[in-house]
Amino acid sequence: MNIYRTSPKQSRERAAREAAEWLQVMRDGPSAAERAAFATWVAASQLHLNELLMAQVVERELAVSGALQALDLDEVLARAASSDNVVALYDVPAPGAASAEEARAGARAPAARRPRRRLRWLAAAAVVVCAGLLGRQLLLAPPTQEYASAIGEERRIALDDGSVVLLAPASQVVVEFSAGARDIQLRRGEATFDVAHDTARPFRVHAGSNTVQAVGTRFTVNRLPSGTLVAVSEGRVKVMAAREGWLERLWEPEGEVVGAAGGPVESLGKPAALSAGEQARIPQGRQSLVRMPLEKPVETPQGARRLSFRNDTLADIVAEFNRYNQRQIVVGDERALQQRYSGVFNADDTESFLQFLECCSALRVVREDGRVRVAPASYGRQ
Incomplete structure:
Protein backbone atom coordinates (compact mmCIF):
# COMPACT_ATOMS: atom_id res chain seq x y z
CA MET A 1 0.00 0.00 0.00
CA LEU A 140 7.69 51.50 -7.69
CA ALA A 141 4.57 53.48 -6.89
CA PRO A 142 4.30 56.99 -8.34
CA PRO A 143 5.20 59.84 -5.97
CA THR A 144 2.45 61.15 -3.73
CA GLN A 145 1.72 64.51 -2.18
CA GLU A 146 -0.29 65.00 0.98
CA TYR A 147 -2.34 68.07 1.85
CA ALA A 148 -4.31 68.76 5.03
CA SER A 149 -6.24 71.62 6.57
CA ALA A 150 -6.61 72.52 10.21
CA ILE A 151 -9.86 72.99 12.11
CA GLY A 152 -11.55 76.12 10.76
CA GLU A 153 -9.06 76.44 7.87
CA GLU A 154 -9.99 76.21 4.19
CA ARG A 155 -7.24 75.61 1.61
CA ARG A 156 -7.04 76.04 -2.16
CA ILE A 157 -4.57 73.64 -3.79
CA ALA A 158 -3.48 73.93 -7.42
CA LEU A 159 -2.44 70.53 -8.82
CA ASP A 160 0.17 69.89 -11.49
CA ASP A 161 -2.43 69.02 -14.15
CA GLY A 162 -4.28 72.32 -13.76
CA SER A 163 -7.01 70.93 -11.50
CA VAL A 164 -7.88 72.72 -8.27
CA VAL A 165 -8.81 71.19 -4.91
CA LEU A 166 -10.70 73.22 -2.33
CA LEU A 167 -10.15 71.59 1.05
CA ALA A 168 -12.79 72.12 3.71
CA PRO A 169 -11.61 72.51 7.31
CA ALA A 170 -10.10 69.49 9.09
CA SER A 171 -9.72 67.57 5.83
CA GLN A 172 -6.92 65.57 4.23
CA VAL A 173 -6.14 64.34 0.72
CA VAL A 174 -3.30 62.34 -0.80
CA VAL A 175 -2.58 63.06 -4.48
CA GLU A 176 -1.00 60.40 -6.70
CA PHE A 177 -0.51 61.20 -10.38
CA SER A 178 0.87 58.68 -12.84
CA ALA A 179 1.17 58.42 -16.61
CA GLY A 180 -2.20 56.69 -16.84
CA ALA A 181 -4.35 58.11 -14.04
CA ARG A 182 -4.92 60.89 -11.54
CA ASP A 183 -5.84 59.39 -8.17
CA ILE A 184 -6.74 61.26 -5.01
CA GLN A 185 -7.44 59.65 -1.65
CA LEU A 186 -9.83 61.66 0.51
CA ARG A 187 -8.66 60.46 3.91
CA ARG A 188 -11.03 62.59 5.93
CA GLY A 189 -13.29 65.58 5.66
CA GLU A 190 -14.61 67.26 2.53
CA ALA A 191 -13.10 68.53 -0.71
CA THR A 192 -14.35 70.18 -3.89
CA PHE A 193 -12.60 69.29 -7.14
CA ASP A 194 -12.42 71.54 -10.20
CA VAL A 195 -11.05 69.03 -12.71
CA ALA A 196 -8.89 69.92 -15.70
CA HIS A 197 -9.89 68.03 -18.85
CA ASP A 198 -7.58 65.13 -19.73
CA THR A 199 -9.20 62.14 -21.44
CA ALA A 200 -5.94 60.15 -21.34
CA ARG A 201 -5.80 60.23 -17.54
CA PRO A 202 -9.03 59.65 -15.61
CA PHE A 203 -9.48 61.74 -12.47
CA ARG A 204 -10.55 59.51 -9.58
CA VAL A 205 -11.36 60.41 -5.99
CA HIS A 206 -11.30 57.50 -3.54
CA ALA A 207 -13.33 57.95 -0.35
CA GLY A 208 -13.16 54.78 1.70
CA SER A 209 -14.59 51.98 -0.42
CA ASN A 210 -16.17 54.39 -2.92
CA THR A 211 -14.63 55.93 -6.05
CA VAL A 212 -15.84 59.01 -7.93
CA GLN A 213 -14.46 59.43 -11.45
CA ALA A 214 -14.80 62.52 -13.62
CA VAL A 215 -13.29 64.15 -16.71
CA GLY A 216 -13.65 67.93 -16.88
CA THR A 217 -16.16 68.69 -14.15
CA ARG A 218 -16.69 70.17 -10.70
CA PHE A 219 -17.92 68.11 -7.79
CA THR A 220 -17.67 67.73 -4.01
CA VAL A 221 -17.01 64.62 -1.94
CA ASN A 222 -17.77 64.63 1.78
CA ARG A 223 -16.84 61.76 4.12
CA LEU A 224 -19.24 61.59 7.06
CA PRO A 225 -19.84 59.01 9.80
CA SER A 226 -22.98 57.77 8.03
CA GLY A 227 -21.32 57.44 4.63
CA THR A 228 -20.11 59.46 1.65
CA LEU A 229 -21.91 62.40 0.06
CA VAL A 230 -21.17 63.27 -3.59
CA ALA A 231 -22.52 66.51 -5.09
CA VAL A 232 -22.06 67.52 -8.75
CA SER A 233 -22.24 71.20 -9.70
CA GLU A 234 -20.84 70.92 -13.25
CA GLY A 235 -20.44 68.09 -15.76
CA ARG A 236 -20.90 64.42 -14.91
CA VAL A 237 -19.24 61.91 -12.61
CA LYS A 238 -19.29 58.15 -12.29
CA VAL A 239 -19.72 56.69 -8.81
CA MET A 240 -18.38 53.21 -8.09
CA ALA A 241 -18.32 51.01 -5.00
CA ALA A 242 -15.23 48.90 -4.50
CA ARG A 243 -15.81 45.18 -4.61
CA GLU A 244 -13.70 44.71 -1.52
CA GLY A 245 -15.31 43.66 1.71
CA TRP A 246 -17.58 41.04 0.10
CA LEU A 247 -16.10 38.34 2.31
CA GLU A 248 -17.06 40.15 5.50
CA ARG A 249 -20.58 40.80 4.18
CA LEU A 250 -21.35 37.18 3.29
CA TRP A 251 -22.72 36.51 6.76
CA GLU A 252 -24.33 39.93 7.26
CA PRO A 253 -28.09 40.36 6.79
CA GLU A 254 -28.99 42.01 3.53
CA GLY A 255 -31.21 44.67 5.09
CA GLU A 256 -32.92 47.45 3.16
CA VAL A 257 -31.20 50.77 2.80
CA VAL A 258 -33.59 53.59 3.54
CA GLY A 259 -32.82 56.99 2.08
CA ALA A 260 -32.62 59.65 4.76
CA ALA A 261 -34.14 62.18 2.39
CA GLY A 262 -36.78 59.77 1.10
CA GLY A 263 -35.14 59.30 -2.31
CA PRO A 264 -35.04 56.02 -4.21
CA VAL A 265 -32.29 53.54 -3.41
CA GLU A 266 -30.11 52.48 -6.34
CA SER A 267 -27.69 49.57 -6.41
CA LEU A 268 -23.99 50.20 -7.00
CA GLY A 269 -23.53 46.75 -8.45
CA LYS A 270 -22.49 48.72 -11.52
CA PRO A 271 -21.27 52.34 -11.75
CA ALA A 272 -23.90 55.05 -11.37
CA ALA A 273 -23.78 58.35 -13.28
CA LEU A 274 -24.50 61.67 -11.58
CA SER A 275 -25.10 64.84 -13.59
CA ALA A 276 -24.86 68.50 -12.68
CA GLY A 277 -27.55 69.42 -10.17
CA GLU A 278 -27.57 65.97 -8.54
CA GLN A 279 -26.12 64.60 -5.34
CA ALA A 280 -26.00 61.13 -3.86
CA ARG A 281 -25.54 59.72 -0.40
CA ILE A 282 -23.74 56.36 -0.17
CA PRO A 283 -24.47 54.72 3.21
CA GLN A 284 -21.45 53.43 5.08
CA GLY A 285 -20.62 49.82 4.18
CA ARG A 286 -23.31 49.55 1.49
CA GLN A 287 -23.13 49.08 -2.26
CA SER A 288 -26.04 51.40 -2.92
CA LEU A 289 -26.81 55.10 -3.10
CA VAL A 290 -29.70 57.51 -2.57
CA ARG A 291 -29.98 60.06 -5.39
CA MET A 292 -31.28 63.56 -4.57
CA PRO A 293 -31.44 66.97 -6.25
CA LEU A 294 -28.58 69.27 -5.35
CA GLU A 295 -29.74 71.95 -2.96
CA LYS A 296 -29.07 75.54 -3.88
CA PRO A 297 -26.48 77.13 -1.59
CA VAL A 298 -27.87 79.45 1.05
CA GLU A 299 -26.87 83.06 0.44
CA THR A 300 -24.58 84.28 3.20
CA PRO A 301 -22.47 87.37 3.90
CA GLN A 302 -19.06 87.21 2.26
CA GLY A 303 -16.75 84.90 4.17
CA ALA A 304 -19.55 83.18 6.09
CA ARG A 305 -20.29 79.48 5.77
CA ARG A 306 -23.66 77.88 6.35
CA LEU A 307 -24.32 74.27 7.25
CA SER A 308 -27.62 72.91 5.97
CA PHE A 309 -29.04 69.69 7.37
CA ARG A 310 -32.09 67.77 6.22
CA ASN A 311 -32.99 64.77 8.33
CA ASP A 312 -29.27 64.14 8.99
CA THR A 313 -27.91 62.09 11.87
CA LEU A 314 -26.50 63.84 14.89
CA ALA A 315 -23.21 62.03 14.14
CA ASP A 316 -22.95 63.77 10.75
CA ILE A 317 -24.02 67.13 12.15
CA VAL A 318 -21.45 66.99 14.94
CA ALA A 319 -18.73 65.97 12.49
CA GLU A 320 -19.50 69.02 10.33
CA PHE A 321 -19.50 71.47 13.25
CA ASN A 322 -16.29 70.01 14.67
CA ARG A 323 -14.45 70.78 11.42
CA TYR A 324 -15.05 74.50 11.90
CA ASN A 325 -14.76 75.01 15.65
CA GLN A 326 -11.97 74.47 18.16
CA ARG A 327 -14.48 73.69 20.89
CA GLN A 328 -15.44 70.14 19.97
CA ILE A 329 -18.82 68.50 20.50
CA VAL A 330 -18.63 65.01 22.00
CA VAL A 331 -21.54 62.56 21.95
CA GLY A 332 -20.90 59.30 23.75
CA ASP A 333 -24.26 57.62 23.26
CA GLU A 334 -24.77 55.59 20.06
CA ARG A 335 -28.55 56.00 20.08
CA ALA A 336 -28.21 59.75 20.39
CA LEU A 337 -25.78 59.81 17.46
CA GLN A 338 -28.39 58.17 15.22
CA GLN A 339 -31.13 60.73 15.99
CA ARG A 340 -31.95 62.94 13.00
CA TYR A 341 -32.40 66.70 12.77
CA SER A 342 -32.95 69.41 10.17
CA GLY A 343 -31.95 73.04 10.11
CA VAL A 344 -29.58 75.71 8.75
CA PHE A 345 -26.82 77.12 10.99
CA ASN A 346 -23.72 79.24 10.71
CA ALA A 347 -20.72 76.93 10.68
CA ASP A 348 -18.90 78.92 13.39
CA ASP A 349 -21.96 79.25 15.62
CA THR A 350 -22.22 75.98 17.49
CA GLU A 351 -24.05 77.70 20.36
CA SER A 352 -27.18 78.16 18.22
CA PHE A 353 -27.22 74.48 17.42
CA LEU A 354 -26.66 73.52 21.06
CA GLN A 355 -29.54 75.74 22.13
CA PHE A 356 -31.68 74.06 19.50
CA LEU A 357 -30.85 70.65 21.02
CA GLU A 358 -31.67 71.88 24.52
CA CYS A 359 -34.97 73.31 23.34
CA CYS A 360 -36.22 70.73 20.87
CA SER A 361 -34.74 67.35 21.76
CA ALA A 362 -34.46 64.91 24.63
CA LEU A 363 -30.72 65.53 24.86
CA ARG A 364 -28.78 67.27 27.59
CA VAL A 365 -25.91 69.65 26.80
CA VAL A 366 -23.02 70.06 29.26
CA ARG A 367 -20.56 72.86 28.43
CA GLU A 368 -17.02 72.25 29.62
CA ASP A 369 -13.67 73.92 29.05
CA GLY A 370 -12.62 73.17 25.49
CA ARG A 371 -15.52 70.86 24.64
CA VAL A 372 -19.26 70.24 24.88
CA ARG A 373 -20.78 66.93 25.95
CA VAL A 374 -24.17 65.85 24.62
CA ALA A 375 -26.04 62.93 26.16
CA PRO A 376 -29.61 61.71 26.69
CA ALA A 377 -31.31 63.72 29.42
CA SER A 378 -32.23 60.50 31.21
CA TYR A 379 -28.56 59.98 32.10
CA GLY A 380 -28.84 62.64 34.73
CA ARG A 381 -26.23 65.20 35.62
CA GLN A 382 -22.73 64.07 36.55
Whole structure:
Protein backbone atom coordinates (compact mmCIF):
# COMPACT_ATOMS: atom_id res chain seq x y z
CA MET A 1 0.00 0.00 0.00
CA ASN A 2 1.41 3.34 -1.03
CA ILE A 3 0.90 6.29 1.28
CA TYR A 4 1.26 9.74 -0.27
CA ARG A 5 1.93 12.64 2.03
CA THR A 6 1.39 16.27 1.09
CA SER A 7 4.14 18.66 2.08
CA PRO A 8 3.33 22.03 3.69
CA LYS A 9 4.44 23.74 0.48
CA GLN A 10 2.06 21.66 -1.62
CA SER A 11 -0.77 22.34 0.81
CA ARG A 12 -0.20 26.09 0.54
CA GLU A 13 -0.04 25.93 -3.25
CA ARG A 14 -3.28 23.97 -3.41
CA ALA A 15 -5.01 26.32 -0.97
CA ALA A 16 -3.84 29.33 -3.01
CA ARG A 17 -5.28 27.86 -6.21
CA GLU A 18 -8.57 27.01 -4.56
CA ALA A 19 -8.73 30.48 -2.96
CA ALA A 20 -8.29 32.01 -6.41
CA GLU A 21 -11.16 29.97 -7.80
CA TRP A 22 -13.47 30.66 -4.87
CA LEU A 23 -12.68 34.37 -5.00
CA GLN A 24 -14.03 34.59 -8.54
CA VAL A 25 -16.98 32.28 -7.85
CA MET A 26 -18.14 34.47 -4.97
CA ARG A 27 -17.67 37.61 -7.05
CA ASP A 28 -19.96 36.34 -9.83
CA GLY A 29 -23.18 35.93 -7.85
CA PRO A 30 -22.92 32.48 -6.27
CA SER A 31 -25.83 30.10 -5.98
CA ALA A 32 -27.05 28.89 -2.60
CA ALA A 33 -25.16 25.62 -3.13
CA GLU A 34 -21.95 27.48 -3.97
CA ARG A 35 -22.28 29.68 -0.90
CA ALA A 36 -22.72 26.63 1.30
CA ALA A 37 -19.75 24.85 -0.32
CA PHE A 38 -17.64 27.97 0.10
CA ALA A 39 -18.49 28.26 3.80
CA THR A 40 -17.53 24.61 4.25
CA TRP A 41 -14.23 25.17 2.45
CA VAL A 42 -13.32 28.21 4.57
CA ALA A 43 -14.20 26.44 7.82
CA ALA A 44 -12.13 23.39 6.92
CA SER A 45 -8.77 25.01 7.54
CA GLN A 46 -7.16 28.19 8.86
CA LEU A 47 -4.87 27.94 5.84
CA HIS A 48 -7.87 28.31 3.53
CA LEU A 49 -8.90 31.55 5.21
CA ASN A 50 -5.33 32.89 5.18
CA GLU A 51 -4.92 32.23 1.45
CA LEU A 52 -8.33 33.71 0.67
CA LEU A 53 -7.53 36.94 2.49
CA MET A 54 -4.13 37.12 0.80
CA ALA A 55 -5.72 36.64 -2.63
CA GLN A 56 -8.19 39.42 -1.90
CA VAL A 57 -5.37 41.79 -0.87
CA VAL A 58 -3.38 41.04 -4.03
CA GLU A 59 -6.42 41.60 -6.25
CA ARG A 60 -7.29 44.88 -4.57
CA GLU A 61 -3.77 46.29 -4.78
CA LEU A 62 -3.38 45.41 -8.46
CA ALA A 63 -6.80 46.81 -9.28
CA VAL A 64 -5.91 50.10 -7.61
CA SER A 65 -2.51 50.38 -9.30
CA GLY A 66 -3.82 49.47 -12.76
CA ALA A 67 -0.26 48.39 -13.58
CA LEU A 68 -1.26 45.18 -15.34
CA GLN A 69 -3.90 46.58 -17.62
CA ALA A 70 -1.61 47.13 -20.59
CA LEU A 71 0.45 43.94 -20.26
CA ASP A 72 0.27 40.71 -22.22
CA LEU A 73 0.45 38.28 -19.31
CA ASP A 74 1.15 35.25 -21.49
CA GLU A 75 4.27 37.06 -22.70
CA VAL A 76 5.13 38.08 -19.15
CA LEU A 77 4.93 34.49 -17.89
CA ALA A 78 6.96 33.20 -20.82
CA ARG A 79 9.67 35.77 -20.17
CA ALA A 80 9.56 35.01 -16.46
CA ALA A 81 10.06 31.29 -17.06
CA SER A 82 13.23 31.95 -19.06
CA SER A 83 14.72 34.41 -16.61
CA ASP A 84 17.19 33.60 -13.85
CA ASN A 85 15.82 36.52 -11.81
CA VAL A 86 12.39 34.99 -11.31
CA VAL A 87 11.42 32.64 -8.52
CA ALA A 88 8.34 30.50 -9.19
CA LEU A 89 5.94 30.34 -6.27
CA TYR A 90 4.36 27.25 -7.83
CA ASP A 91 4.30 25.59 -11.23
CA VAL A 92 2.36 27.66 -13.76
CA PRO A 93 0.71 25.42 -16.38
CA ALA A 94 0.86 26.21 -20.06
CA PRO A 95 -2.20 27.87 -21.59
CA GLY A 96 -5.00 25.32 -21.82
CA ALA A 97 -3.15 22.72 -19.75
CA ALA A 98 -4.20 21.48 -16.32
CA SER A 99 -1.74 20.28 -13.72
CA ALA A 100 -2.19 17.02 -11.85
CA GLU A 101 -2.87 18.99 -8.72
CA GLU A 102 -5.64 20.90 -10.50
CA ALA A 103 -7.16 17.65 -11.68
CA ARG A 104 -7.26 16.35 -8.12
CA ALA A 105 -8.77 19.65 -6.94
CA GLY A 106 -11.36 19.70 -9.70
CA ALA A 107 -14.25 18.86 -7.42
CA ARG A 108 -13.44 21.62 -4.99
CA ALA A 109 -14.66 24.47 -7.21
CA PRO A 110 -17.38 24.53 -9.88
CA ALA A 111 -15.98 23.32 -13.21
CA ALA A 112 -17.85 25.95 -15.18
CA ARG A 113 -16.06 28.68 -13.27
CA ARG A 114 -12.57 27.16 -13.51
CA PRO A 115 -11.47 28.91 -16.77
CA ARG A 116 -11.69 32.22 -14.94
CA ARG A 117 -8.71 31.25 -12.79
CA ARG A 118 -6.46 32.91 -15.32
CA LEU A 119 -7.12 36.28 -13.81
CA ARG A 120 -4.63 39.10 -14.08
CA TRP A 121 -3.90 39.16 -10.38
CA LEU A 122 -3.44 35.39 -10.18
CA ALA A 123 -0.88 35.43 -12.96
CA ALA A 124 0.94 38.21 -11.16
CA ALA A 125 0.88 36.24 -7.92
CA ALA A 126 2.32 33.17 -9.66
CA VAL A 127 5.77 34.68 -10.14
CA VAL A 128 8.00 37.22 -8.46
CA VAL A 129 9.49 39.40 -11.20
CA CYS A 130 12.59 41.54 -10.78
CA ALA A 131 12.66 45.23 -11.64
CA GLY A 132 14.79 44.61 -14.70
CA LEU A 133 12.13 42.32 -16.23
CA LEU A 134 8.96 44.38 -16.02
CA GLY A 135 10.42 47.78 -15.29
CA ARG A 136 10.11 50.17 -12.42
CA GLN A 137 6.46 50.95 -13.09
CA LEU A 138 5.34 47.62 -11.60
CA LEU A 139 7.46 47.80 -8.47
CA LEU A 140 7.69 51.50 -7.69
CA ALA A 141 4.57 53.48 -6.89
CA PRO A 142 4.30 56.99 -8.34
CA PRO A 143 5.20 59.84 -5.97
CA THR A 144 2.45 61.15 -3.73
CA GLN A 145 1.72 64.51 -2.18
CA GLU A 146 -0.29 65.00 0.98
CA TYR A 147 -2.34 68.07 1.85
CA ALA A 148 -4.31 68.76 5.03
CA SER A 149 -6.24 71.62 6.57
CA ALA A 150 -6.61 72.52 10.21
CA ILE A 151 -9.86 72.99 12.11
CA GLY A 152 -11.55 76.12 10.76
CA GLU A 153 -9.06 76.44 7.87
CA GLU A 154 -9.99 76.21 4.19
CA ARG A 155 -7.24 75.61 1.61
CA ARG A 156 -7.04 76.04 -2.16
CA ILE A 157 -4.57 73.64 -3.79
CA ALA A 158 -3.48 73.93 -7.42
CA LEU A 159 -2.44 70.53 -8.82
CA ASP A 160 0.17 69.89 -11.49
CA ASP A 161 -2.43 69.02 -14.15
CA GLY A 162 -4.28 72.32 -13.76
CA SER A 163 -7.01 70.93 -11.50
CA VAL A 164 -7.88 72.72 -8.27
CA VAL A 165 -8.81 71.19 -4.91
CA LEU A 166 -10.70 73.22 -2.33
CA LEU A 167 -10.15 71.59 1.05
CA ALA A 168 -12.79 72.12 3.71
CA PRO A 169 -11.61 72.51 7.31
CA ALA A 170 -10.10 69.49 9.09
CA SER A 171 -9.72 67.57 5.83
CA GLN A 172 -6.92 65.57 4.23
CA VAL A 173 -6.14 64.34 0.72
CA VAL A 174 -3.30 62.34 -0.80
CA VAL A 175 -2.58 63.06 -4.48
CA GLU A 176 -1.00 60.40 -6.70
CA PHE A 177 -0.51 61.20 -10.38
CA SER A 178 0.87 58.68 -12.84
CA ALA A 179 1.17 58.42 -16.61
CA GLY A 180 -2.20 56.69 -16.84
CA ALA A 181 -4.35 58.11 -14.04
CA ARG A 182 -4.92 60.89 -11.54
CA ASP A 183 -5.84 59.39 -8.17
CA ILE A 184 -6.74 61.26 -5.01
CA GLN A 185 -7.44 59.65 -1.65
CA LEU A 186 -9.83 61.66 0.51
CA ARG A 187 -8.66 60.46 3.91
CA ARG A 188 -11.03 62.59 5.93
CA GLY A 189 -13.29 65.58 5.66
CA GLU A 190 -14.61 67.26 2.53
CA ALA A 191 -13.10 68.53 -0.71
CA THR A 192 -14.35 70.18 -3.89
CA PHE A 193 -12.60 69.29 -7.14
CA ASP A 194 -12.42 71.54 -10.20
CA VAL A 195 -11.05 69.03 -12.71
CA ALA A 196 -8.89 69.92 -15.70
CA HIS A 197 -9.89 68.03 -18.85
CA ASP A 198 -7.58 65.13 -19.73
CA THR A 199 -9.20 62.14 -21.44
CA ALA A 200 -5.94 60.15 -21.34
CA ARG A 201 -5.80 60.23 -17.54
CA PRO A 202 -9.03 59.65 -15.61
CA PHE A 203 -9.48 61.74 -12.47
CA ARG A 204 -10.55 59.51 -9.58
CA VAL A 205 -11.36 60.41 -5.99
CA HIS A 206 -11.30 57.50 -3.54
CA ALA A 207 -13.33 57.95 -0.35
CA GLY A 208 -13.16 54.78 1.70
CA SER A 209 -14.59 51.98 -0.42
CA ASN A 210 -16.17 54.39 -2.92
CA THR A 211 -14.63 55.93 -6.05
CA VAL A 212 -15.84 59.01 -7.93
CA GLN A 213 -14.46 59.43 -11.45
CA ALA A 214 -14.80 62.52 -13.62
CA VAL A 215 -13.29 64.15 -16.71
CA GLY A 216 -13.65 67.93 -16.88
CA THR A 217 -16.16 68.69 -14.15
CA ARG A 218 -16.69 70.17 -10.70
CA PHE A 219 -17.92 68.11 -7.79
CA THR A 220 -17.67 67.73 -4.01
CA VAL A 221 -17.01 64.62 -1.94
CA ASN A 222 -17.77 64.63 1.78
CA ARG A 223 -16.84 61.76 4.12
CA LEU A 224 -19.24 61.59 7.06
CA PRO A 225 -19.84 59.01 9.80
CA SER A 226 -22.98 57.77 8.03
CA GLY A 227 -21.32 57.44 4.63
CA THR A 228 -20.11 59.46 1.65
CA LEU A 229 -21.91 62.40 0.06
CA VAL A 230 -21.17 63.27 -3.59
CA ALA A 231 -22.52 66.51 -5.09
CA VAL A 232 -22.06 67.52 -8.75
CA SER A 233 -22.24 71.20 -9.70
CA GLU A 234 -20.84 70.92 -13.25
CA GLY A 235 -20.44 68.09 -15.76
CA ARG A 236 -20.90 64.42 -14.91
CA VAL A 237 -19.24 61.91 -12.61
CA LYS A 238 -19.29 58.15 -12.29
CA VAL A 239 -19.72 56.69 -8.81
CA MET A 240 -18.38 53.21 -8.09
CA ALA A 241 -18.32 51.01 -5.00
CA ALA A 242 -15.23 48.90 -4.50
CA ARG A 243 -15.81 45.18 -4.61
CA GLU A 244 -13.70 44.71 -1.52
CA GLY A 245 -15.31 43.66 1.71
CA TRP A 246 -17.58 41.04 0.10
CA LEU A 247 -16.10 38.34 2.31
CA GLU A 248 -17.06 40.15 5.50
CA ARG A 249 -20.58 40.80 4.18
CA LEU A 250 -21.35 37.18 3.29
CA TRP A 251 -22.72 36.51 6.76
CA GLU A 252 -24.33 39.93 7.26
CA PRO A 253 -28.09 40.36 6.79
CA GLU A 254 -28.99 42.01 3.53
CA GLY A 255 -31.21 44.67 5.09
CA GLU A 256 -32.92 47.45 3.16
CA VAL A 257 -31.20 50.77 2.80
CA VAL A 258 -33.59 53.59 3.54
CA GLY A 259 -32.82 56.99 2.08
CA ALA A 260 -32.62 59.65 4.76
CA ALA A 261 -34.14 62.18 2.39
CA GLY A 262 -36.78 59.77 1.10
CA GLY A 263 -35.14 59.30 -2.31
CA PRO A 264 -35.04 56.02 -4.21
CA VAL A 265 -32.29 53.54 -3.41
CA GLU A 266 -30.11 52.48 -6.34
CA SER A 267 -27.69 49.57 -6.41
CA LEU A 268 -23.99 50.20 -7.00
CA GLY A 269 -23.53 46.75 -8.45
CA LYS A 270 -22.49 48.72 -11.52
CA PRO A 271 -21.27 52.34 -11.75
CA ALA A 272 -23.90 55.05 -11.37
CA ALA A 273 -23.78 58.35 -13.28
CA LEU A 274 -24.50 61.67 -11.58
CA SER A 275 -25.10 64.84 -13.59
CA ALA A 276 -24.86 68.50 -12.68
CA GLY A 277 -27.55 69.42 -10.17
CA GLU A 278 -27.57 65.97 -8.54
CA GLN A 279 -26.12 64.60 -5.34
CA ALA A 280 -26.00 61.13 -3.86
CA ARG A 281 -25.54 59.72 -0.40
CA ILE A 282 -23.74 56.36 -0.17
CA PRO A 283 -24.47 54.72 3.21
CA GLN A 284 -21.45 53.43 5.08
CA GLY A 285 -20.62 49.82 4.18
CA ARG A 286 -23.31 49.55 1.49
CA GLN A 287 -23.13 49.08 -2.26
CA SER A 288 -26.04 51.40 -2.92
CA LEU A 289 -26.81 55.10 -3.10
CA VAL A 290 -29.70 57.51 -2.57
CA ARG A 291 -29.98 60.06 -5.39
CA MET A 292 -31.28 63.56 -4.57
CA PRO A 293 -31.44 66.97 -6.25
CA LEU A 294 -28.58 69.27 -5.35
CA GLU A 295 -29.74 71.95 -2.96
CA LYS A 296 -29.07 75.54 -3.88
CA PRO A 297 -26.48 77.13 -1.59
CA VAL A 298 -27.87 79.45 1.05
CA GLU A 299 -26.87 83.06 0.44
CA THR A 300 -24.58 84.28 3.20
CA PRO A 301 -22.47 87.37 3.90
CA GLN A 302 -19.06 87.21 2.26
CA GLY A 303 -16.75 84.90 4.17
CA ALA A 304 -19.55 83.18 6.09
CA ARG A 305 -20.29 79.48 5.77
CA ARG A 306 -23.66 77.88 6.35
CA LEU A 307 -24.32 74.27 7.25
CA SER A 308 -27.62 72.91 5.97
CA PHE A 309 -29.04 69.69 7.37
CA ARG A 310 -32.09 67.77 6.22
CA ASN A 311 -32.99 64.77 8.33
CA ASP A 312 -29.27 64.14 8.99
CA THR A 313 -27.91 62.09 11.87
CA LEU A 314 -26.50 63.84 14.89
CA ALA A 315 -23.21 62.03 14.14
CA ASP A 316 -22.95 63.77 10.75
CA ILE A 317 -24.02 67.13 12.15
CA VAL A 318 -21.45 66.99 14.94
CA ALA A 319 -18.73 65.97 12.49
CA GLU A 320 -19.50 69.02 10.33
CA PHE A 321 -19.50 71.47 13.25
CA ASN A 322 -16.29 70.01 14.67
CA ARG A 323 -14.45 70.78 11.42
CA TYR A 324 -15.05 74.50 11.90
CA ASN A 325 -14.76 75.01 15.65
CA GLN A 326 -11.97 74.47 18.16
CA ARG A 327 -14.48 73.69 20.89
CA GLN A 328 -15.44 70.14 19.97
CA ILE A 329 -18.82 68.50 20.50
CA VAL A 330 -18.63 65.01 22.00
CA VAL A 331 -21.54 62.56 21.95
CA GLY A 332 -20.90 59.30 23.75
CA ASP A 333 -24.26 57.62 23.26
CA GLU A 334 -24.77 55.59 20.06
CA ARG A 335 -28.55 56.00 20.08
CA ALA A 336 -28.21 59.75 20.39
CA LEU A 337 -25.78 59.81 17.46
CA GLN A 338 -28.39 58.17 15.22
CA GLN A 339 -31.13 60.73 15.99
CA ARG A 340 -31.95 62.94 13.00
CA TYR A 341 -32.40 66.70 12.77
CA SER A 342 -32.95 69.41 10.17
CA GLY A 343 -31.95 73.04 10.11
CA VAL A 344 -29.58 75.71 8.75
CA PHE A 345 -26.82 77.12 10.99
CA ASN A 346 -23.72 79.24 10.71
CA ALA A 347 -20.72 76.93 10.68
CA ASP A 348 -18.90 78.92 13.39
CA ASP A 349 -21.96 79.25 15.62
CA THR A 350 -22.22 75.98 17.49
CA GLU A 351 -24.05 77.70 20.36
CA SER A 352 -27.18 78.16 18.22
CA PHE A 353 -27.22 74.48 17.42
CA LEU A 354 -26.66 73.52 21.06
CA GLN A 355 -29.54 75.74 22.13
CA PHE A 356 -31.68 74.06 19.50
CA LEU A 357 -30.85 70.65 21.02
CA GLU A 358 -31.67 71.88 24.52
CA CYS A 359 -34.97 73.31 23.34
CA CYS A 360 -36.22 70.73 20.87
CA SER A 361 -34.74 67.35 21.76
CA ALA A 362 -34.46 64.91 24.63
CA LEU A 363 -30.72 65.53 24.86
CA ARG A 364 -28.78 67.27 27.59
CA VAL A 365 -25.91 69.65 26.80
CA VAL A 366 -23.02 70.06 29.26
CA ARG A 367 -20.56 72.86 28.43
CA GLU A 368 -17.02 72.25 29.62
CA ASP A 369 -13.67 73.92 29.05
CA GLY A 370 -12.62 73.17 25.49
CA ARG A 371 -15.52 70.86 24.64
CA VAL A 372 -19.26 70.24 24.88
CA ARG A 373 -20.78 66.93 25.95
CA VAL A 374 -24.17 65.85 24.62
CA ALA A 375 -26.04 62.93 26.16
CA PRO A 376 -29.61 61.71 26.69
CA ALA A 377 -31.31 63.72 29.42
CA SER A 378 -32.23 60.50 31.21
CA TYR A 379 -28.56 59.98 32.10
CA GLY A 380 -28.84 62.64 34.73
CA ARG A 381 -26.23 65.20 35.62
CA GLN A 382 -22.73 64.07 36.55
